[in-house]
Amino acid sequence: MSEIALSVRGLCKSFGSLVVAFDIELNLPAGSRYALIGPNGAGKTTLINLITGMLRPNAGRIVLDGADITGLAPEQRVRRGLVRTFQINALFPHLTALESVTLAVCERTRAVRTFWRKVSAYRHEIDEAYDILAALSLTAVCHRPTRELAYGQQRLLEIALAMAARPKVLLLDEPAAGVPREDSAELFKAIAGLSRDITVLFIEHDMELVFRFASRVIVLVGGRVLVDGTPHEIASDPQVRAVYLGRAMGKVAHG
């Protein structure tokens, strides 16, 4: 029996009469690699916003490592190890890659409270930021302002910023969005290479990547969890085929 790293219980959210999340139950075992799939508008990003506290749920509870975090602010959740990335690059355009990641490390170590010592005096923080960038092959461009980085590098920097917070649970909102197909496999290899201590939930549309990198898959439709199972179970589930996957599933089943 592995421990549950993140658990979502009876989560509900609606905007007026529009229900975006209904009675969602999730249990992510520690170290698992979960894929969250579903058609456009299924509420995938909304679910990540709810879990990370960027949206307040109408009902339900979010439990991280056995502690109820439903009432915490987003940054407090990050400090407890619940970290996300964004579908659209949400970076610091004029900061260099190294400055951005150093900032994120300094936020974690609380060095940001200091205003009387130079950043360059925080050697441990800088080293750690540099190592994170090295693990994602970004050191060659680490002194370039973020806005000058190639798009794929910016996607990697998103992950680097998340890693700087030392996540226990990492929620990746379409990490390969907008990245050419041949590069997105590279990006997922970087994700697959993350420590097994980190529990990962990722949204991805490319079924090939989902089946290659996920140990379990959740299918979300209309704000509800339709199926929660292994990739094999999902591929053979008639309900999933009917509602969402259709032809794409056929391809995988044959391939």
Add this chain to the structure above:
Amino acid sequence: MISDSGQLTEETVPQESRTSEAHDYLQAQSRWRWPEIVFWLATLLPFVLVPSYLVLAAQIAITALFALSLDLILGFCGIVSLGHAAFFGIGAYTAGLLSKWGFGEPLSGLVMAALAAGVFGYATSFIIARFRHLALIMLTLGLALLLQEIANSASWLTGGSDGLQGVHTWPIFGRFRFDLYGYTAYTYSLALLFIVFLFARRLIHSPFGLALRGIRENAVRMPAIGASTREHIRTVYTIAAAVAGIAGALLTQTTETVSLEVLGFQRSADVLVMLILGGTGRLYGGLIGAAVYMIARDQFSGLNPQYWYFWIGLILIAVVMMLPNGILGGLSLLLRRRETP
């Protein structure tokens, strides 16, 4: 905890050369550059070139300090304030009242003024940190207007519209008297401008300064890296308020009078104009903007005392249209072109 980890870093300097290049690079970011040295040397020129203008020079140094404090919140944090004179005024009245009640020692007057303005800044920062953009402009404006009217109605304390009478500043260190020619006033104001500037420069190169730049760049992203944006904003707003308070106290001490105008909308608007004129987010922008603005005002009002705002308007339009990052933005563009042809 912070100083503990700070101690640790100095004792165990990493040996690896792979990150030393990164350290060097970040170290170089905060190094002094030659235009900065030229700038500070140039601030000494009035003593030799235009000794009859030292009174104006002192006013410029004080206003530059005020603009610097606005740059900390506007330039580095994106907080647009149209009521920054509130803190300037609190500092001015604190120093004035202390002196009127018989304590005219200038340096402790500055400390008290910084404290008073800082306390008011901290108290209002809880409101400020919750809002952005237009709402902020209105909130800061509203707070300053409230304060001015309170000062106006409390004429038993502030002298109301007649101004505060009976302010007398003791000699600095008990030795240097404030003279009619502004020699002491300029030396004193310039020294304080430089000291506070050093502090601000250190601040923006600190981890806290990096966080401020993060807020300016992408405030929405900050919570996702575990940052409490509001806490950062409260801190910098308090610091900026205290600095504005020092500027206000300097004005009181060097002119030995306080009028309601120190809290006025005009002062808040002027300092915003100066900062935008000079260029925001560069520390020197406010300093250069204050100098250009006040020298222009002095010259134009000499030409025609009634219509000098016409020229200020013209300069403002020209600068904003042609130099979107202010005078300093234009200058640094020129320098970069020369360095990399």
